[in-house]
Amino acid sequence: MPSDAVGSSGGPFAFMIFGTTFYVITQAKHASEIDKNTEALSFDEFVQDFIRSAGLSESAVQACFLQRLAKEKSGFPNPSGHPLGILIRQMQVHQLHPGVYQRALEARFLRSFHRQLRVEHISHITQAQTSGPISMYKWCADFFTRAGEYAYFGNTLGDIDPDFSKKFYVFDELSWQITYRIPKLFAKKMSAAQNTLQRSLKTYFQIPQSQRDETAWFTTAVEDELRAIGVSDDDIATIFLTVYLTINTNTRRATFWMMAYILHSPSLVQALRNEIAQAFEGYDLVNPSYVFDKSLCPQLEAVWLETLRLSSSGSSVRCINKDTIIGGKILRKGNKIMIPSRLLHMDDTIYTEDSSLFRPERFLDTGNRVRGGWWRPFGGGKSICTGRYVAEHAIKMCVSIILHRFDVRLTDGAHLPQGDEGIPGLGIMGLKKGEDTWDNVSARSFDG
Numbered sequence: 001m002p003s004d005a006v007g008s009s010g011g012p013f014a015f016m017i018f019g020t021t022f023y024v025i026t027q028a029k030h031a032s033e034i035d036k037n038t039e040a041l042s043f044d045e046f047v048q049d050f051i052r053s054a055g056l057s058e059s060a061v062q063a064c065f066l067q068r069l070a071k072e073k074s075g076f077p078n079p080s081g082h083p084l085g086i087l088i089r090q091m092q093v094h095q096l097h098p099g100v101y102q103r104a105l106e107a108r109f110l111r112s113f114h115r116q117l118r119v120e121h122i123s124h125i126t127q128a129q130t131s132g133p134i135s136m137y138k139w140c141a142d143f144f145t146r147a148g149e150y151a152y153f154g155n156t157l158g159d160i161d162p163d164f165s166k167k168f169y170v171f172d173e174l175s176w177q178i179t180y181r182i183p184k185l186f187a188k189k190m191s192a193a194q195n196t197l198q199r200s201l202k203t204y205f206q207i208p209q210s211q212r213d214e215t216a217w218f219t220t221a222v223e224d225e226l227r228a229i230g231v232s233d234d235d236i237a238t239i240f241l242t243v244y245l246t247i248n249t250n251t252r253r254a255t256f257w258m259m260a261y262i263l264h265s266p267s268l269v270q271a272l273r274n275e276i277a278q279a280f281e282g283y284d285l286v287n288p289s290y291v292f293d294k295s296l297c298p299q300l301e302a303v304w305l306e307t308l309r310l311s312s313s314g315s316s317v318r319c320i321n322k323d324t325i326i327g328g329k330i331l332r333k334g335n336k337i338m339i340p341s342r343l344l345h346m347d348d349t350i351y352t353e354d355s356s357l358f359r360p361e362r363f364l365d366t367g368n369r370v371r372g373g374w375w376r377p378f379g380g381g382k383s384i385c386t387g388r389y390v391a392e393h394a395i396k397m398c399v400s401i402i403l404h405r406f407d408v409r410l411t412d413g414a415h416l417p418q419g420d421e422g423i424p425g426l427g428i429m430g431l432k433k434g435e436d437t438w439d440n441v442s443a444r445s446f447d448g
């Protein structure tokens, strides 16, 4: 609840939580002012706060974020002499922005989707353990997390703990407790899952690189940089748990919401199948770039844009390093700014004809006009999500494979599930308690 209104007519308003004042931005033009103002408003402290709360030791925080590295060091080029924390962001960009490494990563996602999206692999998610309807939410979490894990860590992490992705699900559903620094006493379930995951990651990093399965470039390159400045195995495990989180948390949820919206708009299933058919040979997606192409698959693109518009509940957070004027209001140093994407996404003056409805046509009819600065599921400015290209491609691939390989039927009386708008986060909404949907999944038959 707003406790101290500092703005009116759409200006920022303020509220307080655990002693910190947050200013909330409600206008795209103010969000864009914040994106441009990287001197007074910073995302870095937020990242440091998060990783500290996740358990990174103070010595590792100092080594990673406060100590500048030599410009001429070996490893990843560092011509500006940045601390490793900044360099890791550049390494994320190197891995995730369009190029050779991004394509290699996406190929690994596709290999994993092909392997897992088979009827015989989903029986463990059924209600009755052996057969019957499956939980779409848990299914998406399961196959997506395994794919993200395989893409970054190969098969080795799964060999260490075959249930790593299941334990991650328990941790991830509660990981907002880290952001909001809920004392461990009240976050026992999350902490227990986190400890188990960190132990397995530590074991992973204690295995010599030459004995691990093939990984993403990023994983070994960042490990090498961390070892070069003396970061311990425990801290390496903590850092990579946050990497695992960024790869999987929003993506698994966005996949679920995309499937939920498609299944609840029955005419879309066939329309999308027709649109993507040419990308497949028999059972397999052989031409993924076909489904990424917005001119060849405009409906898939519109469903993607509309799904993210409706399912984003996250906020970009900025720390205020000096008093700053936004929207004519003074926002005071030491406090934080929140840009909740949901407020912008639900603006009826931009998303007309009822912004709360799933209407992918709005992106077909008006194209970029309804995006502008108002569509912000990936944040904006300097800290805009580096994984946005890979996220879009991986999700379009797995949704296409599901539509192509399976008939998914809703159980009788199923309604569109409700998201949990009450749980704070950085990205996509989880499910409200009791809203899990149980869908019947069967294989389609193919001539090819």
Ligand code: HEM
Pocket: 043, 047, 089, 092, 096, 246, 247, 248, 250, 251, 254, 314, 315, 316, 317, 377, 378, 379, 380, 381, 382, 383, 384, 385, 386, 387, 388, 390, 391, 426, 427, 428
């Ligand atoms: C639908 C999927 C995703 C959504 C909605 C999403 C959303 C976001 C948001 C809202 C931010 C904060 C931006 C800001 O505050 O300005 C962020 C940051 C980030 N995301 Fe994503 N993300 C997704 C998938 C991914 C994936 C798959 C990866 C990596 C493989 C990734 C890597 C990152 C990283 C590294 C950052 C931090 C950027 C920085 O420090 O500057 N994200 N994401």
